[in-house]
Amino acid sequence: xxxxxxxxxxxxxxxxxxxxxxxxxxxxxxxxxxxxxxxxxxxxxxxxxxxxxxxxxxxxxxxxxxxxxxxxxxxxxxxxxxxxxxxxxxxxxxxxxxxxxxxxxxxxxxxxxxxxxxxxxxxxxxxxxxxxxxxxxxxxxxxxxxxxxxxxxxxxxxxxxxxxxxxxxxxxxxxxxxxxxxxxxxxxxxxxxxxxxxxxxxxxxxxxxxxxxxxxxxxxxxxxxxxxxxxxxxxxxxxxxxxxxxxx
Numbered sequence: 258x259x260x261x262x263x264x265x266x267x268x269x270x271x272x273x274x275x276x277x278x279x280x281x282x283x284x285x286x287x288x289x290x291x292x293x294x295x296x297x298x299x300x301x302x303x304x305x306x307x308x309x310x311x312x313x314x315x316x317x318x319x320x321x322x323x324x325x326x327x328x329x330x331x332x333x334x335x336x337x338x339x340x341x342x343x344x345x346x347x348x349x350x351x352x353x354x355x356x357x358x359x360x361x362x363x364x365x366x367x368x369x370x371x372x373x374x375x376x377x378x379x380x381x382x383x384x385x386x387x388x389x390x391x392x393x394x395x396x397x398x399x400x401x402x403x404x405x406x407x408x409x410x411x412x413x414x415x416x417x418x419x420x421x422x423x424x425x426x427x428x429x430x431x432x433x434x435x436x437x438x439x440x441x442x443x444x445x446x447x448x449x450x451x452x453x454x455x456x457x458x459x460x461x462x463x464x465x466x467x468x469x470x471x472x473x474x475x476x477x478x479x480x481x482x483x484x485x486x487x488x489x490x491x492x493x494x495x496x497x498x499x500x501x502x503x504x505x
Contacts, residue, residue, distance in 0.1 A: 258378075262346050266305035274339040275304050282329045284322065304343050311347055320486030328396040335390035345381055348400060351484060352377055355405045358475055365412045380407050395466060398484050402474055449473050455502065464499035467492055 265271055279289035288307060291299035301307040307326075314323040327347060334340040355377065356362075362373030384403050393399045449469065456465045470476045478496070482489045 258349075262308075263305060265342070266308070266346070267303045271304045271339055271343075272302065274337045275307065275343070277337065278330065278333045278340060281333055282326075285326055285329055304339075304346075308343070308346050312350065314486075317486060317488045320483065322486070324395075324397050324484070324486040327400075328393060331385075331388060331396045331400070332390065332392045334385065334388075341382065341385040341389060344385055344400075345378065348381060348397070351397065351401045352381060352404070354480060355401055355408070358405065359408055359412060362408075362412060376411075377404065377408060380404050395485065398466065398470060398481070401484065402470060405474055451503070455499075460499065460502055461495075464495045464502070467495040468499040468503075471496055 275289055279285045287299075288301040288310065289299055291297065291302075301310050311323045311326060314320045327344065330340055330344055330347070334344060352374075356370070356374055359373075361370035362376070365373065367373040367376060381400075381404050384400060384407070388400070388403075452460075452465050452469050452473070456462065467481065470481055471478065476484070478489050478492050481487070481492050485492075
């Protein structure tokens with residue numbers, strides 16, 4: 258995948274696609290098209306350069322801008338199929354984190370971690386196709402959350418089928434373990450529904466987002482800081498404020 262990207266990410270067609278999209282956003286235009294005549298070359302003239310730029314983001318300001326650029330690309334993705342391919346590449350570090358959270362598909366229908374990651378990439382492509390053209394303030398987190406939820410449901414269905422077909426005897430303990438996992442999944446679904454209800458009756462959207470990602474999807478505050486570009490202190494504050502409301 259990396260070798261393929263190095264080839265297509267610098268192709269003339271890819272560069273044209275990125276330049277067309279960059280004209281719709283001043284920040285992206287500055288990176289891709291440059292500051293103007295006589296002011297020096299652009300820092301990210303190709304999709305490869307832009308993806309590397311996004312991955313080098315450090316600190317709150319740079320991460321917030323990187324997350325904003327993903328939002329811009331998703332919003333413009335319905336204009337050119339290549340932008341979806343570019344978004345897949347941009348999301349790879351987050352997808353690796355998702356795969357780790359799901360234990361690389363262990364206990365599912367996949368033969369190994371490589372096959373599971375292939376399924377993860379296919380799911381990513383489908384979600385991007387469905388969401389192309391949408392404007393999502395938390396695009397990175399929303400995308401990874403949707404992808405993870407779809408794969409997690411598939412993983413739990415596979416484990417549930419295995420538990421139903423498991424014979425009695427030595428394998429009984431494994432079946433019970435799977436049943437416990439299913440119950441935990443039900444608890445998470447109940448929490449998710451509670452958060453949706455709280456949002457409807459006035460809980461702040463930012464608080465709902467943090468609680469959902471932290472408690473339902475399992476992201477640590479440190480991981481959320483990287484994904485959203487927000488500092489940990491503000492994320493902890495949103496989490497604690499939301500938890501206090503849930504306990505009222």
